[in-house]
Amino acid sequence: MRTTFHQELESIDGKLIGMTQLVQSAMGRATTALLEADRTTAGEVIDDDATIDALRREIDEHVLRVLATQQPVAGDLRVLVAGLRIDRDLERMGDLARHIAEVAAEDFPHVAVPVKLRGIVHSMNRVALRMAEQAKEAIGYRDKNSAAELDREDDEMDSLQAALYRELLTTDVPVHTALELALLGRYYERYADHAVSVAESVRFETGATA
Template sequence: MREVFQQSLREVQDRLVEIAELVTISIEKATQSFGNSDVAVAEEVIANDNRIDQLAIELDELAIDILARQQPVARDLRIVVSALRISASLERMGDMAEHIAQLSRYRFPDKAVPKGLRTTFAEMGRLDVSIARKLTELLRTQDPRIADEIRNDDDDVDELHASVFEKVLGDTWKGEPVATVDATLASRYHERFADHAVSIAKKVQYLATGDWIPEATTPVHH
């Protein structure tokens, strides 16, 4: 039974990595569509979110089945419950990427990024993509150093998020009301994307202290 349980946990881990990989693709395409007003790419992100949602549901069902059939206790219980929470955060990250893509679709053929903020949003997008890639690697390896890097990147996103609000609330801001709303929403979506990644990183780092499956005994098959 223990071997069956360990195999189930490995499947949970593999599925988390798979979802994180799809989230990474979504944020890459979302930031591309947002910066370039590429409505075709935006549509890809929106369609991809359904796949992320479905995989998250399937993972949740697997975790609940493990809880019901094997009734884990102590650290094993924490692993399964943490996987459920991580799945929920990954699903929300996919939603944030979708929201960014929707902004570019709504404004097409106009630019979704207001003038004066394009450099800021380009950097926020770059950081979110970097965070997503690191998060995928963290879920694959449970390397606590990657969790630290994600938190550092999140601090940079927070600073940029604050700078957007300072800009649109400042006396020199000349943007139309719709541009102000777009900038505010887009900044918030980028910031929340990174926040969810930090939440996941904290959970993985906690489990990596001895409660998560070590990479050496948990090969990930692709």
């Protein structure tokens, strides 16, 4: 029974890691579409979000099946609850990448981000991808200290978002463009927040309290 249970947990972890790779790829490709006015890539990111959603449903069903058949208790139950939390956050990360791709698709053939602001968006994407990688490692290695590391990365993302807003106040762009860029900043910031939540769920799973 215990061997079967641990095999089920390994299978769930494998799916969570795969889901993390998908949302990481989605963010990278969405940013490419945004900065290069690449409508084809934007469309691919939008379409691929259905795969991420389907994987979340698959993981949820797997967890519920294990709950029903393996009767986990204490720490084992905590691991399964964490899995449900993690796939929720990962699905939301995928949604946020899709939102960025939608902006790119809507603005085609024009580039949505003015030249002056492209460096900030590049940096936000770099931090987002790094955080997704750290979230993946937290799942794979049960790293209970990853939440603190991701908190530091999240602080950097918050600083970049603030820098974007400051630039918007001094850059001569149409109101519609300014609002769109403010939303884009929010999408990257929320993506980072959900990566932090993934690490916090891993910490919950391991029973860590600080």
